[in-house]
Amino acid sequence: MEITLFQGLMLSLLAFVAAWDKRWESFFLFRPIMVGTLAGLILGDVTTGLKAGAIVELSYLGLLTIGGTVPPDPLMAGMMTVVIAIRSGVSAETALGLSLPFALLMQWFVIAEQSLASVNNKYLENALKERKLKKFIRLVFLPDTFMTLGYALITFLSVYVMQDAITSFVSAFPEWLSNGFSIAGGILPAVGLGLLLTVMVNKDNWPFLIIGFFAMTTLNVGNVLPIALIATAVAYLIFLRDKKQDEIKDLVENNGGGESDGI
Amino acid sequence: MVSRNKLDKKTLDKTGILSILYQTGFSFERMQAPSFALSLVPGLKKIYGDNEEEVCDALLNNMDFINTEQHVGSLLVGLVLSMEEAGEDRTLIKSIKTGLFGPLAGFGDAVVWFTCLPITAAIAASLAQEGSILGPVFFFAFWTLLSFARIWIVRLGYNLGANAVSSISKNAKYITKAAGILGVTVLGAMIPNYVSVAFSEDLVLFGTVGVQSIFDSILPNLLPVAMVAMTYSLFKKKVNIVVIILLIIALSILLTFLGWM
Numbered sequence: 383m384e385i386t387l388f389q390g391l392m393l394s395l396l397a398f399v400a401a402w403d404k405r406w407e408s409f410f411l412f413r414p415i416m417v418g419t420l421a422g423l424i425l426g427d428v429t430t431g432l433k434a435g436a437i438v439e440l441s442y443l444g445l446l447t448i449g450g451t452v453p454p455d456p457l458m459a460g461m462m463t464v465v466i467a468i469r470s471g472v473s474a475e476t477a478l479g480l481s482l483p484f485a486l487l488m489q490w491f492v493i494a495e496q497s498l499a500s501v502n503n504k505y506l507e508n509a510l511k512e513r514k515l516k517k518f519i520r521l522v523f524l525p526d527t528f529m530t531l532g533y534a535l536i537t538f539l540s541v542y543v544m545q546d547a548i549t550s551f552v553s554a555f556p557e558w559l560s561n562g563f564s565i566a567g568g569i570l571p572a573v574g575l576g577l578l579l580t581v582m583v584n585k586d587n588w589p590f591l592i593i594g595f596f597a598m599t600t601l602n603v604g605n606v607l608p609i610a611l612i613a614t615a616v617a618y619l620i621f622l623r624d625k626k627q628d629e630i631k632d633l634v635e636n637n638g639g640g641e642s643d644g645i
Numbered sequence: 646m647v648s649r650n651k652l653d654k655k656t657l658d659k660t661g662i663l664s665i666l667y668q669t670g671f672s673f674e675r676m677q678a679p680s681f682a683l684s685l686v687p688g689l690k691k692i693y694g695d696n697e698e699e700v701c702d703a704l705l706n707n708m709d710f711i712n713t714e715q716h717v718g719s720l721l722v723g724l725v726l727s728m729e730e731a732g733e734d735r736t737l738i739k740s741i742k743t744g745l746f747g748p749l750a751g752f753g754d755a756v757v758w759f760t761c762l763p764i765t766a767a768i769a770a771s772l773a774q775e776g777s778i779l780g781p782v783f784f785f786a787f788w789t790l791l792s793f794a795r796i797w798i799v800r801l802g803y804n805l806g807a808n809a810v811s812s813i814s815k816n817a818k819y820i821t822k823a824a825g826i827l828g829v830t831v832l833g834a835m836i837p838n839y840v841s842v843a844f845s846e847d848l849v850l851f852g853t854v855g856v857q858s859i860f861d862s863i864l865p866n867l868l869p870v871a872m873v874a875m876t877y878s879l880f881k882k883k884v885n886i887v888v889i890i891l892l893i894i895a896l897s898i899l900l901t902f903l904g905w906m
Contacts, residue, residue: 436773437774496673609831620823
């Protein structure tokens with residue numbers, strides 16, 4: 383399916399809006415599940431957009447911008463996976479692997495932008511020292527204006543200008559190679575989950591990992607929501623217990639201090 | 646003596662909505678400083694009225710490095726406004742803010758990024774994979790609601806004052822632990838649900854026994870667990886994520902080339 387100029391422009395508008403939201407991390411429009419679905423909508427194939435968006439979402443789940451680190455770009459991964467899957471007619475799993483170069487390109491772009499934006503802080507402070515409030519407000523928005531326009535431009539080049547090149551590259555693949563990418567697409571969510579584990583698991587809560595796995599494997603629930611509900615109940619009980627325990631501990635210690643001279 | 650006006654509810658709510666744009670102007674040097682200052686603008690304008698010099702001085706006091714979870718950022722915005730309104734010493738404001746953003750970031754990350762995001766993403770993804778548009782609709786609705794909850798978070802920070810916010814950061818350890826338990830349980834449930842890998846049915850040992858059926862008889866979903874264990878240990882060994890992704894792609898291609906998968 384050829385991507386029309388109008389669709390190309392709509393996709394870059396989507397990238398522009400989602401890039402602002404990626405900076406704010408507010409509405410989570412920049413997450414692959416949202417970008418993927420909306421890109422599918424623009425290209426007239428919502429089903430592929432949904433399915434591909436879900437696969438990319440899970441693969442990029444642990445790749446978070448905690449503490450200012452920049453991971454491979456989830457926005458561009460969601461966008462390009464859906465675009466490649468629909469334009470080149472490959473499976474969503476195969477397209478996920480092929481979107482990696484674009485996600486890396488945007489990772490480097492964002493690192494460069496956030497480094498350059500450091501220069502802006504000096505001008506921000508100068509504006510405040512000169513007591514120019516309006517100038518200060520304008521300057522706050524300046525670096526991200528360039529950043530989001532960059533997203534729009536790179537998206538337009540990738541989805542519209544380069545579409546034939548990408549498609550002929552993909553269609554030149556032998557069957558075993560595209561099957562390999564497809565298998566990789568099934569395994570890649572393990573990267574997102576593995577990375578989340580490194581920040582979430584500790585010596586106190588690891589048994590719950592086994593409980594969650596066991597519940598999903600044996601109970602035929604099909605969705606994580608029922609398990610999340612049970613886990614919420616357990617977490618709340620443990621929250622109450624910990625709080626109570628520390629209160630009792632404090633009480634005992636305080637009494638001990640008061641009676642120290644009496645005994 | 647500088648005259649100060651009281652903040653009203655309207656100004657605070659405006660601040661809450663403006664703080665949805667928190668992290669605008671992010672850079673590696675000061676991180677969220679420009680947008681923290683930006684969020685203070687409506688409140689400071691109300692407090693100091695036409696006295697733009699005083700507004701700019703207060704903003705300059707908030708241009709230091711800050712990096713916290715974005716919803717927690719809104720709490721601190723409310724707190725700083727209440728202290729500016731009370732005419733507290735600026736050095737005190739700065740040191741309280743600097744002392745709080747780190748511990749509160751750990752709390753915010755545990756609740757928002759490691760609990761809310763995996764759970765909402767898991768629910769949205771399972772709906773989306775069945776072809777239901779409700780997945781992304783639910784996801785977007787949840788995060789939009791949380792964005793506008795910042796109106797309430799700013800009010801909370803403003804009303805609580807410095808001592809109460811400090812006590813939140815003390816209580817935060819219980820909530821952080823509980824959120825961790827919830828998150829980790831769901832993570833365990835997501836492994837069999839979302840990692841799909843199995844050997845080809847054609848791959849048999851001794852002409853009869855399917856390799857995959859051996860794995861299934863030991864423990865269902867053993868291969869997905871093994872894959873997550875592998876990526877986990879590679880991350881623990883500080884292997885670069887791009888290397889891990891490329892390794893998985895290369896391994897998959899090799900196994901399909903050999904006809905094992």
